[in-house]
Amino acid sequence: MSKRYEPLTPPHRILLGPGPSNVPPAVTAALGAPVIGHLDPAFLAVMEEVQEMLRAVLRTENRFTLPVSGTGSAGMEAALVNVLEPGDRILVCVNGIFGERMCDIAARCGAELERVEAPWGSPVDPAAVRRALAASPAKVVAVVHAETSTGVLQPLPELAEAAHARGALFLVDAVTSLAGAPLETDAWGIDICYSGTQKCLSCPPGLAPITFGPRAVEVLEKRKTRVQSWYLDMTLILKYWGPDRVYHHTAPISMIYALREALRIVLEEGLEARWERHRRVHQALVRGLQKMGFSMLVAEADRAPMINTVLVPEGMDEAAVRRKLLDGAGIEIGGGLGALKGKVWRIGLMGASCTEENVEALLAALAAVR
Amino acid sequence: MSKRYEPLTPPHRILLGPGPSNVPPAVTAALGAPVIGHLDPAFLAVMEEVQEMLRAVLRTENRFTLPVSGTGSAGMEAALVNVLEPGDRILVCVNGIFGERMCDIAARCGAELERVEAPWGSPVDPAAVRRALAASPAKVVAVVHAETSTGVLQPLPELAEAAHARGALFLVDAVTSLAGAPLETDAWGIDICYSGTQKCLSCPPGLAPITFGPRAVEVLEKRKTRVQSWYLDMTLILKYWGPDRVYHHTAPISMIYALREALRIVLEEGLEARWERHRRVHQALVRGLQKMGFSMLVAEADRAPMINTVLVPEGMDEAAVRRKLLDGAGIEIGGGLGALKGKVWRIGLMGASCTEENVEALLAALAAVR
Numbered sequence: 001m002s003k004r005y006e007p008l009t010p011p012h013r014i015l016l017g018p019g020p021s022n023v024p025p026a027v028t029a030a031l032g033a034p035v036i037g038h039l040d041p042a043f044l045a046v047m048e049e050v051q052e053m054l055r056a057v058l059r060t061e062n063r064f065t066l067p068v069s070g071t072g073s074a075g076m077e078a079a080l081v082n083v084l085e086p087g088d089r090i091l092v093c094v095n096g097i098f099g100e101r102m103c104d105i106a107a108r109c110g111a112e113l114e115r116v117e118a119p120w121g122s123p124v125d126p127a128a129v130r131r132a133l134a135a136s137p138a139k140v141v142a143v144v145h146a147e148t149s150t151g152v153l154q155p156l157p158e159l160a161e162a163a164h165a166r167g168a169l170f171l172v173d174a175v176t177s178l179a180g181a182p183l184e185t186d187a188w189g190i191d192i193c194y195s196g197t198q199k200c201l202s203c204p205p206g207l208a209p210i211t212f213g214p215r216a217v218e219v220l221e222k223r224k225t226r227v228q229s230w231y232l233d234m235t236l237i238l239k240y241w242g243p244d245r246v247y248h249h250t251a252p253i254s255m256i257y258a259l260r261e262a263l264r265i266v267l268e269e270g271l272e273a274r275w276e277r278h279r280r281v282h283q284a285l286v287r288g289l290q291k292m293g294f295s296m297l298v299a300e301a302d303r304a305p306m307i308n309t310v311l312v313p314e315g316m317d318e319a320a321v322r323r324k325l326l327d328g329a330g331i332e333i334g335g336g337l338g339a340l341k342g343k344v345w346r347i348g349l350m351g352a353s354c355t356e357e358n359v360e361a362l363l364a365a366l367a368a369v370r
Numbered sequence: 371m372s373k374r375y376e377p378l379t380p381p382h383r384i385l386l387g388p389g390p391s392n393v394p395p396a397v398t399a400a401l402g403a404p405v406i407g408h409l410d411p412a413f414l415a416v417m418e419e420v421q422e423m424l425r426a427v428l429r430t431e432n433r434f435t436l437p438v439s440g441t442g443s444a445g446m447e448a449a450l451v452n453v454l455e456p457g458d459r460i461l462v463c464v465n466g467i468f469g470e471r472m473c474d475i476a477a478r479c480g481a482e483l484e485r486v487e488a489p490w491g492s493p494v495d496p497a498a499v500r501r502a503l504a505a506s507p508a509k510v511v512a513v514v515h516a517e518t519s520t521g522v523l524q525p526l527p528e529l530a531e532a533a534h535a536r537g538a539l540f541l542v543d544a545v546t547s548l549a550g551a552p553l554e555t556d557a558w559g560i561d562i563c564y565s566g567t568q569k570c571l572s573c574p575p576g577l578a579p580i581t582f583g584p585r586a587v588e589v590l591e592k593r594k595t596r597v598q599s600w601y602l603d604m605t606l607i608l609k610y611w612g613p614d615r616v617y618h619h620t621a622p623i624s625m626i627y628a629l630r631e632a633l634r635i636v637l638e639e640g641l642e643a644r645w646e647r648h649r650r651v652h653q654a655l656v657r658g659l660q661k662m663g664f665s666m667l668v669a670e671a672d673r674a675p676m677i678n679t680v681l682v683p684e685g686m687d688e689a690a691v692r693r694k695l696l697d698g699a700g701i702e703i704g705g706g707l708g709a710l711k712g713k714v715w716r717i718g719l720m721g722a723s724c725t726e727e728n729v730e731a732l733l734a735a736l737a738a739v740r
Contacts, residue, residue: 032398073619077601206622249443252576
């Protein structure tokens with residue numbers, strides 16, 4: 001092997017895309033803590049702290065709360081494959097890419113799929129979900145809290161009621177919303193909730209916090225078939241994260257260190273204060289963009305504060321603008337996905353990236369390049 | 371939230387268990403490099419380097435070579451779910467826990483399973499595989515290179531020939547062996563090979579290098595059903611790791627940085643030199659253990675150098691010895707798994723952990739506590 005590789009020197013960026021967000025130095029430092037064994041008593045203590053802190057951030061008492069050893073999408077797959085068996089009926093609320101992804105995974109589980117749709121940029125109507133469930137019940141009602149592809153924040157309590165009124169489990173994707181907007185797993189009646197580390201938790205990507213409430217655990221325990229994924233089989237994983245500590249797979253030690261530190265920072269700020277910061281900085285961004293003549297895709301009442309979709313003005317080369325922001329100002333924002341490709345920018349204000357200073361830097365850079 | 375959490379301070383350990391192994395400071399430093407976006411041009415360049423270096427370490431020209439976003443077990447699942455469809459026949463060589471795990475996953479794929487077994491501590495006999503394939507062909511022949519539960523190193527070329535003679539794909543688990551013992555993906559005719567980062571690569575756990583050769587890619591392209599796992603669906607993941615760069619899931623940025631650095635270190639040492647170091651240090655360990663009166667589970671010719679199974683003397687409390695090594699000397703070794711629980715210790719000599727100094731420290735500590 002003659003080729004020489006230089007040391008790694010990635011650039012510093014201000015990360016204002018759809019994730020990852022910037023990682024605080026303390027989290028970076030935790031990543032570099034000494035690796036120890038996944039059955040070392042010192043690591044087991046870290047696992048317990050992570051579970052405690054995850055419960056606090058997810059606002060739940062669920063014993064079954066842990067980080068899945070994969071990214072947010074692994075969390076989605078873990079949530080679905082564990083509760084669905086072939087022939088089970090699931091109702092998925094679809095108003096963007098991540099609702100579509102849930103449908104894709106549910107179909108691979110052999111589930112019978114019902115979609116309740118809303119236009120991209122609008123929330124799903126709880127009345128439509130009630131009607132669909134009245135016509136034909138489902139085992140699971142699934143919805144994305146903050147649809148990262150559109151910037152819509154879906155109100156959850158009414159959907160939870162609709163699901164429970166018909167005996168369905170209520171399953172929520174909180175990949176982008178967790179720790180950036182109010183989310184109350186227990187108080188709102190969410191049975192299964194998963195997230196990702198690289199959004200408002202400001203930890204690098206690689207883990208997916210997940211929680212299963214008592215009704216979901218009962219469904220898991222009463223399965224007639226095995227979970228189709230061994231790697232994501234929660235009946236096995238819980239034996240490692242529970243009191244038995246039975247080896248399943250080697251835990252991603254360094255990432256769990258980082259998550260512990262990221263959660264500690266979230267709880268130190270306080271969830272309410274963090275939600276309020278996201279709301280405040282989001283409003284500053286929208287005000288600034290509107291002053292510059294830009295319009296938002298999503299109506300004011302439906303906006304997710306941590307992921308802002310801005311309409312690209314007619315005739316503007318949106319990719320060139322993003323490239324100039326990246327190269328000139330070191331600022332990353334995202335382009336549109338799927339039906340919104342080329343039509344919107346997606347500006348993330350997540351966790352440590354969500355500051356007034358970053359908004360000012362972005363607005364100034366945008367004014368300079370457009 | 372009133373509870374306060376202290377800063378993270380995991381102890382320093384000498385990691386001589388079945389993995390993770392100790393992580394070199396340069397890899398730790400890479401973990402802490404600035405997180406950037408998964409579509410940032412600077413990150414795409416890192417991905418290409420990682421793929422190049424993985425090819426060099428796996429000794430393959432396969433274009434389809436990348437790290438799966440999960441631990442080694444996710445690599446196992448990715449390998450199996452992508453090539454198996456319901457009703458496909460797979461022959462699995464079983465002589466330990468990880469062969470059993472392959473059977474478990476294959477069954478969850480709806481595959482028809484044939485097992486060729488050997489006693490725990492012995493390699494599988496290629497003649498038995500040839501006989502089984504002659505009686506009934508299979509789509510895939512799967513085997514573990516270094517069985518981490520027993521310490522056996524399975525010779526591969528003859529098995530590859532047996533598989534190919536009957537038109538089967540040859541699938542190899544190299545989680546523990548990669549970069550610690552000779553492994554020649556292309557020269558030996560391995561069609562699918564996966565590994566883990568936390569063994570002889572000396573990177574933290576969390577990624578699973580995988581490679582698919584042309585015959586395996588053809589099988590993937592001719593599938594009649596969708597891969598049952600969306601998260602591990604290589605037909606989708608390859609669109610992100612290939613020239614199209616289509617978003618699938620957010621790559622675990624920091625772990626990929628660490629893997630890049632770990633691979634760079636492996637190639638800087640040189641694969642042959644690294645294999646030789648593992649062989650030499652392994653022999654020093656065995657000599658020392660035998661001098662102290664211990665016996666090895668595995669016959670000399672069949673030993674995997676990086677994972678050494680030592681018989682626990684009659685009447686000795688093996689868990690107490692391990693605990694004393696950990697608490698007194700900061701040295702981790704592993705206990706037995708499955709049928710070998712309580713009967714063996716598993717001493718790993720992997721990557722950065724594989725040094726004469728560590729062997730001396732372990733032997734001295736063992737002499738003091740037993």
